[in-house]
Amino acid sequence: MPEPSPTSSRRGRLLRFGAAVAVLLALAGYLVVQYVTGGTGAPRCKVVSGKGDGASYEFTPEQAVNAATITAVGTTRGMPERAVTIALATALQESGLRNIRHGDRDSIGLFQQRPSQGWGTRKQIMDPTYAAGEFYRHLAKVPGYSRLPLTVAAQRVQRSGYPQAYAKHEPDATLLAAALTGRAAATLTCEGRPGATRTGGPDAVRAALVRDFGRDVLQVAGAEVGGGTDAGSGQVSPSAAASPSPGPGPGTTVTVPVPEGTAADGSRRQRGWELAHWAVANSSALHIAHVSYAGREWSAGRSVSEWTESGNSRNSAKSTAEVRIVTGQ
Template sequence: MSEPVPSSLPGRPGRRGRRARIAAALAVLVALVAYVVVQYVTSGRGVPQCTVGSGSRTYTLTPEQASNAATISAVGTTRGMPERAVTIALATALQESALRNIRHGDRDSLGLFQQRPSQGWGTRKEILDPVVSASRFYEHLAEVPGYSRLPLTVAAQRVQRSGYPQAYAKHEPDATLLAAALTGRSEASLTCTAGSAPRAAGDPAKVRAELVRSFGAGVLPRDRGAGGAEIPVPVTVAAESAGPEGAVGSARRGWELAQWAVAQADELGIEEVAYGDRVWSAGESDEGWRERPAADPASGGEVRIRVAR
């Protein structure tokens, strides 16, 4: 019968002591890694993100949120809805889904606005399509008498029938910033950083298709299927863009299209967006909208979108 091995010998550390030191070293290492990650993320480096506004009044959102917000805005203006309607829609989506196209919710609620198939909002597939769900929201909002003059909470509640109608109010400031940028009233006020990951290649045909889905068939010339990586989008004011606030000016329309493209850059693999004398590039996205060198004098007549290759 062998004798028990002593837990420690004179002059040699015991197993418990070694384990404690190893555990302490690992804890320090984990804490150091966590600190570096937090600093990297909070500094905005390496993580794609979008910002709207300027100075002390800004709002930061993810590329997914920016893409959905841009779609909601484009669908609204294409239907001839005023900026106030876009603000109401964005505040509603911020409350209902945080501008994420979620596939779950209370009972059978789905999508950006948490619409329910059982309540006549459409099929599951339709509701999970941001263009369709936004269109359905605006259809119902347009039926609310004097919605643009109502408090946002009242207008949104007339459409949503939420159990927490006052919750929409807290999102009004951020929705107002987003609506001003995405409808083109606040120019060059939405920008996105591309992060450190390699840029995924974009598909020009998909970009064209999304432009048409969001802004209608008149947004591109009839030969929109032709061409390469660069997509010129004419800045024209379509008749359906004239709503209660009057026709959208050419410059405002241009910035609406340009900032839509930047908001969709991560989703669609867009490398560069240029309008007028300003340009946004994924490779230099930390600089935001930059002065465009040697801008074509006629460049105010179109937005140029170039996809990554």
């Protein structure tokens, strides 16, 4: 039997080395995807019950962004918390709160809406803000939906082949709705991902606020970026949008004033906590490092993700009048 030539032996070693490198690259790619999409090793988000009964729900940053959008679209339309709960439970069942491009037949998106059934174009349905708005538009047409069992209300909109499946998501959706509408204060946290993404800054935060809440969140509330506005207009000046202002950490601060409510209904605090929880839910996507409101502060990357007392706690009147969102550099 002839001895293998030096050339063939070298070629064999190169092939084995190349195969090993390919396996390592594939593993690295898998780990990156898992981290970004909320799989093993990714930062987590958590919502806890405001009733102190120990109930909680853990979810991914991707799910948090979509849940915050669904909630913001609902409250901006004047829908009650029950409607938000129904919408969140529906999206949990239909897509796992992920904006997916596939499904049964031509179903796509958060709510698995179908272009062929008049829900909109594929491009429209893949826009979470549009999809949530369409869900609420159809839900509002259901007589007495807020008094119906969640499965019944959701089924009147979705016409699903498995209507009872929505029920299992009601407890988690209820926790999410209470936090993201601002009714349950300081109950939503995320580990955050400081420094892990370059998409962020005040402009990105402002654009996302307008995307989810509508332009009034900046124009009517007179939100300031970097502490500056055009004189007399209430509009954010271009120079202010790019300049840093002092905040609880490094970066650039977006200060969102919270409209006054009444002491009786606590609407100012609820609106403030809605905006604060929205910012935390978007912390990984928008590179948000700190959020403070009503004397409490959340920071990304803490070993224990929680809301703690902040330096503004002594001035409760001022701290309830604005939400401060600090982006990483």
